[in-house]
Amino acid sequence: ARLVAGEIYTNIGHVLVAANPYKWLDIYGEEHVKKYTHAARVDVAPHVFATAEAAYRNMVTEDDNQCVIISGESGAGKTEASKQIQNYIAAVCGGGEDVDKLKTTFLESNPVLEAFGNAKTVRNNNSSRFGKYFTLKFNRFGIPLGGKVTNYLLEKSRIVRPGKDERNFHIFYQLLSSEVFTQPLGLSKDPNAYRYLSVSKCSTVEGMNDATEFKTTVKAMNHVGIKNKQIQAILSLVASVLHMGNVQFSEKDVNGSEGSKINKESKAALTAFCDLTKTELEQISHTLLFRQLQTMAPGGKIDTYEVPQNPAQAAQRRDAIAKALY
Numbered sequence: 001a002r003l004v005a006g007e008i009y010t011n012i013g014h015v016l017v018a019a020n021p022y023k024w025l026d027i028y029g030e031e032h033v034k035k036y037t038h039a040a041r042v043d044v045a046p047h048v049f050a051t052a053e054a055a056y057r058n059m060v061t062e063d064d065n066q067c068v069i070i071s072g073e074s075g076a077g078k079t080e081a082s083k084q085i086q087n088y089i090a091a092v093c094g095g096g097e098d099v100d101k102l103k104t105t106f107l108e109s110n111p112v113l114e115a116f117g118n119a120k121t122v123r124n125n126n127s128s129r130f131g132k133y134f135t136l137k138f139n140r141f142g143i144p145l146g147g148k149v150t151n152y153l154l155e156k157s158r159i160v161r162p163g164k165d166e167r168n169f170h171i172f173y174q175l176l177s178s179e180v181f182t183q184p185l186g187l188s189k190d191p192n193a194y195r196y197l198s199v200s201k202c203s204t205v206e207g208m209n210d211a212t213e214f215k216t217t218v219k220a221m222n223h224v225g226i227k228n229k230q231i232q233a234i235l236s237l238v239a240s241v242l243h244m245g246n247v248q249f250s251e252k253d254v255n256g257s258e259g260s261k262i263n264k265e266s267k268a269a270l271t272a273f274c275d276l277t278k279t280e281l282e283q284i285s286h287t288l289l290f291r292q293l294q295t296m297a298p299g300g301k302i303d304t305y306e307v308p309q310n311p312a313q314a315a316q317r318r319d320a321i322a323k324a325l326y
Contacts, residue, residue, distance in 0.1 A: 006021065036049040173191060277325075
């Protein structure tokens with residue numbers, strides 16, 4: 001009944017329970033910030049702002065560290081809750097040119113993290129596929145001094161094998177939608193031209209414009225201090241992952257062993273990968289097709305062998321390179 005009435009928050013003791021309404025509610029504006037500022041948690045309706053207010057005021061008055069733990073299953077609204085806590089603290093923690101610049105930086109980190117770490121799943125169009133520990137530093141008066149984001153448990157398997165009817169990470173589709181970057185990076189605008197994107201049979205998200213989102217991502221990257229040259233380098237690596245995914249292999253006999261070769265139609269993709277990563281074509285090809293095996297010989301000597309890889313093994317090496325790069 002509370003959810004139907006738009007009351008998505010409920011207190012159970014000190015825990016705030018939130019239900020995702022799957023629609024935007026106008027409960028996060030400036031008037032709501034004022035309603036919860038300096039208000040005791042028991043005197044106001046349950047809200048994520050009340051939790052943020054309690055954490056912030058306890059930090060200032062008790063001069064002690066505070067931690068807000070946000071947990072829940074996919075689609076519960078964890079990402080949005082964390083953003084609203086940051087928005088609230090940014091609104092109440094003072095001002096000044098330097099402070100405002102700092103607040104803009106930690107608020108603008110969200111579009112960057114979402115572009116590279118979020119994806120469409122069958123349950124959630126903007127699901128965070130990584131863990132995040134966001135640390136904000138304040139002085140004794142509650143003025144922000146800086147922050148740090150620690151990322152962990154990135155779902156690297158999604159890079160090479162997104163699930164059916166799901167998407168890879170947003171940044172790939174955002175990049176392909178860009179008129180500015182696709183051609184210099186040797187990219188086609190069609191996601192189905194890339195194996196890592198086409199395998200899931202899903203390339204769009206209802207209500208999401210990848211071109212618009214890409215502009216927001218680049219703007220946010222600038223806001224958090226990433227220079228244009230660095231942005232170009234980062235996007236080159238993203239593009240190189242797509243090119244690497246298009247490298248295919250077929251069987252080849254190598255000195256009586258089951259090996260493989262790179263298909264002719266894949267040479268262009270591998271060349272594009274090498275151009276973007278400033279690596280040598282022959283060296284990368286050899287890395288994909290052979291594995292080094294070291295054995296201990298008599299007398300403590302170590303012998304090194306080049307072991308040919310069959311097509312399945314070479315594909316695993318290809319995918320490992322893509323995941324490591326990302």
